[in-house]
Amino acid sequence: MFAARSTWLSYASAVMKVTEVKTFLVGGAWRNWLIVKLETDEGISGVGEATLEGKGATVEAAVRELARYITGQDPSSIEKHFQEMYRRAFYAGGEVLNSAISGVETALWDIKGKALGVPVYELLGGRTRDRIKLYANGWYTQGMSPEEFADAARRTVALGFKGLKFNPWGRRPGIDFYRLENSVLDAGAESVAAIRDAVGPDIDLFIDCNGIFQTTGNAIRAAKSVEQFNIGFFEEPVPHENLDEMAYVRSKVDIPIATGERLFTTFAFQQLLSRQAADIVQPDMSHCGGMLPAHKIAAIADSHYSAFTPHNPNGEVSYAAAVQMAACVPNFFALEHFPPEQWRFDVCRNDMTLEDGWLEIPDRPGLGVEFNEEAAAEHPYQPVDLYELHRPGSNISPPEFTDRIR
Numbered sequence: 001m002f003a004a005r006s007t008w009l010s011y012a013s014a015v016m017k018v019t020e021v022k023t024f025l026v027g028g029a030w031r032n033w034l035i036v037k038l039e040t041d042e043g044i045s046g047v048g049e050a051t052l053e054g055k056g057a058t059v060e061a062a063v064r065e066l067a068r069y070i071t072g073q074d075p076s077s078i079e080k081h082f083q084e085m086y087r088r089a090f091y092a093g094g095e096v097l098n099s100a101i102s103g104v105e106t107a108l109w110d111i112k113g114k115a116l117g118v119p120v121y122e123l124l125g126g127r128t129r130d131r132i133k134l135y136a137n138g139w140y141t142q143g144m145s146p147e148e149f150a151d152a153a154r155r156t157v158a159l160g161f162k163g164l165k166f167n168p169w170g171r172r173p174g175i176d177f178y179r180l181e182n183s184v185l186d187a188g189a190e191s192v193a194a195i196r197d198a199v200g201p202d203i204d205l206f207i208d209c210n211g212i213f214q215t216t217g218n219a220i221r222a223a224k225s226v227e228q229f230n231i232g233f234f235e236e237p238v239p240h241e242n243l244d245e246m247a248y249v250r251s252k253v254d255i256p257i258a259t260g261e262r263l264f265t266t267f268a269f270q271q272l273l274s275r276q277a278a279d280i281v282q283p284d285m286s287h288c289g290g291m292l293p294a295h296k297i298a299a300i301a302d303s304h305y306s307a308f309t310p311h312n313p314n315g316e317v318s319y320a321a322a323v324q325m326a327a328c329v330p331n332f333f334a335l336e337h338f339p340p341e342q343w344r345f346d347v348c349r350n351d352m353t354l355e356d357g358w359l360e361i362p363d364r365p366g367l368g369v370e371f372n373e374e375a376a377a378e379h380p381y382q383p384v385d386l387y388e389l390h391r392p393g394s395n396i397s398p399p400e401f402t403d404r405i406r
């Protein structure tokens with residue numbers, strides 16, 4: 001397993017140095033991926049992803065400022081570098097700085113895995129499973145009537161997915177985030193009923209409210225209206241800032257509560273879980289601080305009998321990091337999967353075997369991806385904001401699923 005012995009010896013004796021930090025903004029279908037590449041004097045390079053939807057150029061500037069610290073450092077001391085970038089930066093926290101740190105930290109793990117000739121999950125305790133259950137998101141862009149939802153659900157399950165996530169209220173004409181009309185509430189519940197009827201009892205259904213309910217009482221009303229349809233989790237019923245209100249929703253609702261894509265580092269998740277506010281935590285591998293912070297977040301969740309299912313809407317490097325976590329984290333639950341851009345594997349090769357809606361865990365060293373700088377340049381940065389993503393009339397959407405999952 002540790003075949004790359006000469007590399008290992010130079011790595012372990014701290015000869016290796018980071019020589020350059022490169023950033024690549026890649027224009028994806030509905031957000032720009034921000035890929036961070038660290039090069040070393042040993043010829044081994046590593047990639048991480050610092051994608052922050054709608055704020056890619058901002059985070060790119062933050063990565064360039066982190067480059068002043070990480071250039072010239074021994075890449076093996078990952079915990080030390082995280083602490084220096086996070087704690088010693090004085091201004092710790094926030095989505096911009098933590099996304100930038102996540103990109104650099106993940107690239108350090110990719111270098112370490114490649115230097116040792118093992119997947120990152122071997123360095124974080126090894127496998128706890130051999131395959132990962134996927135669930136689909138972004139599959140229901142064609143319309144919001146019960147019939148349109150049901151048709152899209154049937155098509156998506158026919159691809160092999162065993163789980164579907166959706167927001168039955170967001171983008172619905174007439175929705176007001178402070179005043180939930182009975183007609184809007186009922187139309188959402190009718191769509192959930194139609195989906196459950198279309199796919200049968202064995203498919204997982206997950207509802208993501210995307211934090212659109214900005215009064216706690218309406219979030220509880222919404223959850224109560226769909227409890228009868230055996231929903232696996234109810235995500236971000238209220239926005240992420242007030243954890244006590246999230247906890248109150250959980251205390252009132254008979255559906256597991258999921259949240260965390262807009263929370264960062266161990267501190268926020270400790271506060272979330274100590275309030276008993278979530279059954280399932282969803283850190284984003286591009287935002288939460290990186291792979292070791294994600295592993296620690298999973299451990300905190302495990303100590304509160306909560307599951308771990310990373311938010312996974314970004315590029316292929318972030319996807320690969322999530323798969324490494326899914327491989328080694330004991331309380332991993334299921335992995336989110338959006339329709340891929342048709343060109344994404346030209347930019348970042350990430351071969352995986354899919355069978356019956358389950359992904360087999362790869363065994364390539366590091367993250368197991370091959371990032372192609374030239375192919376990335378063919379998909380330049382596109383200015384895009386996410387202000388309208390979950391509002392009626394939004395023109396921001398992922399691509400549609402074709403005839404394959406990946």
Ligand SMILES: [Mg+2]
Pocket residue numbers: 208210235236261
């Ligand atoms: Mg979400």
